[in-house]
Amino acid sequence: MNILKRALPYLGAAVVAFLVAGIFIALMGYDPIKAYATIFGTSFKTPYGFIQTILKWIPLTLQALAFTIPFATGKYNIGGEGQMIAGAIGATAAGILLADLPIYFLLPLEILAGIIAGALWGLVPAYLLFQFKINEILTTVLFNFIAFNLIDYVATGPWSDPTAGHPTTIAVGEGGFLPNILTSQPLNAGVLIALAVAVGVYIYTNRTVSGYELVATGANPKASRAHGINTRVQFLLALVLGAAVAGLSGAIEVAGTHHRLIEGLQSNFLLLGLIIGLIAAGNNMAVPFVAFFIAILEVGARAMQRTMQIPVEMVFIVEALLLIFILLSNVVRRRKA
């Protein structure tokens, strides 16, 4: 009952958001009912659609956590995309340079390289905040743009695969492929890693002392300082931790999905991660569920583009509306209280 009561404003906000978006879709000259049927149906009509949704869920969950971990301390990591690219580059480098290693060496090294590369990419803005108090929103964003150029360089540089027709590197060694966990469908073990990370982050932030210090820093920095928490260190730690998770998402894209570095593999994951994190209001328990919902929308939107010629960007407006109305429902609740 309690959960239902708490979920009700969210559901109401979602309904209103879909209504408004539906009017928008109708105004653009499409059939909103058919559009929504496609958006929500695709993930559940076929096993393939469902697996696609799960595959989308992996990076979405990790990107959202990359945002919510620092968000718990009141800091904004808007650099998940750059950190994902750094992670993907790190994993690819390990996967190509050590291509001959057997799977039980190569795969962990590849994933680890991705995590470290992502963490390092996030360390610079985190250090600039720690040392010089430079606003992290700006610096994390600027590192995205640096990463876009870096991935272009790597994908067209010495490791590039000229036969691909798009900036792409050669494949990583076969020992660097994440194994499939189903025989009939292409579902890789990345889903287990993402699940473990999601559970781990929840336990860390909600059930451990160190995680509690993180959350306390965000809830009331002044009180936390008074109680001996070094809030600046907490900011640094949270930002680097978030970046490491974003780096992991890049490594999984390489090891699980593409088996190589492809320019543009980060496409839109940052924004979707932010939307998920903000809809979940930073609640790490809610993140995987919201991520699953957004994954349904994303997979459905691609199908909608194929079958109804509705541009896939439409779903972006739906998501932005969803976020705004959920935020509004918080305002309404605050007014009533």
Place this chain on the structure above:
Amino acid sequence: MSGIEETIISFLKLTMLSMVPFVLASLGTMLGGRTGVYNVAQEGMMLVGASVGFLVGYLTENLFLGMLFAMLTGALFGLLLAYFTTTLKMDQFVVGLALFFAGIGISTLLPKKVIGITLTPPMIPTLQDIPVPLLSKIPFIGEIFFNQNALVYTSILVSIALWYFLFKTNLGLQLRSVGENPKAADSLGVNVVRMRYITTILGGVLIGLAGAYLPMVYTGTFTDGMVKGRGWLAIALTFFGGFSPLPILFGSMFFAGIEVLAYKVQIGGTGIPYQFLLMLPYVMTLIIMIFTYSRARVPAFLGQNYDREKRTL
């Protein structure tokens, strides 16, 4: 004219031309910031400005109308930002990010819907240079400063006008007081809410126009994500400029100079992979931030929402 002189003139002329989106977007950010509204939706707002400006310009074959609609769209975004933050008192960053998403979605959706997918990109004519009579004939400076498109002149004039308004008029002083201490401003009879609405909407107008400049001067068409971080750089610039119009103007010249330099070196071919040159504006921004950020003067109430019923700020 010697070759070196020509190179310098061409470099400086391009720099003046490239500073415009930075100047306009940063001034727009500054205006809202001066009353405490910290806008982070610039990138999305500029994209929508670019998209709408291009589309209206393309459909009506009138660039001026394109700019006008880009400004109106920017104003609408500014209004939404003001309403959500100042009236509903929602978190400024979160609202800004939501508007940023909406801007990206709308900017890519509109051209696909209105024009559809074509083999060759639809083009609009780019803005013409308008030589200022007499002044454009001055050697060296004439070509750089007085033979430019209308928005180059506009951005300089707006910077000077805003400086005068903010620092030399009583209304400007009132406006600044809202961003420093809204409670005190309120007690002196300044309408805090109205002030925040006006600055955020006018800021949106400038940011929308900054976006429209890109297809109208650089490319002649709209491409997805064409703002390429200039909206975010504008925030950085506003901080360097200490939320003051003239430092923002000169800071924009400097930023534009780096952008042009990266472009020129890339064309010249030096063996440095071009991707590293393209990183230059972002890397330089980070480096400058380290040296200037702690000294930058920021409105005391920036990023916070004012609630007149609260006893403390």
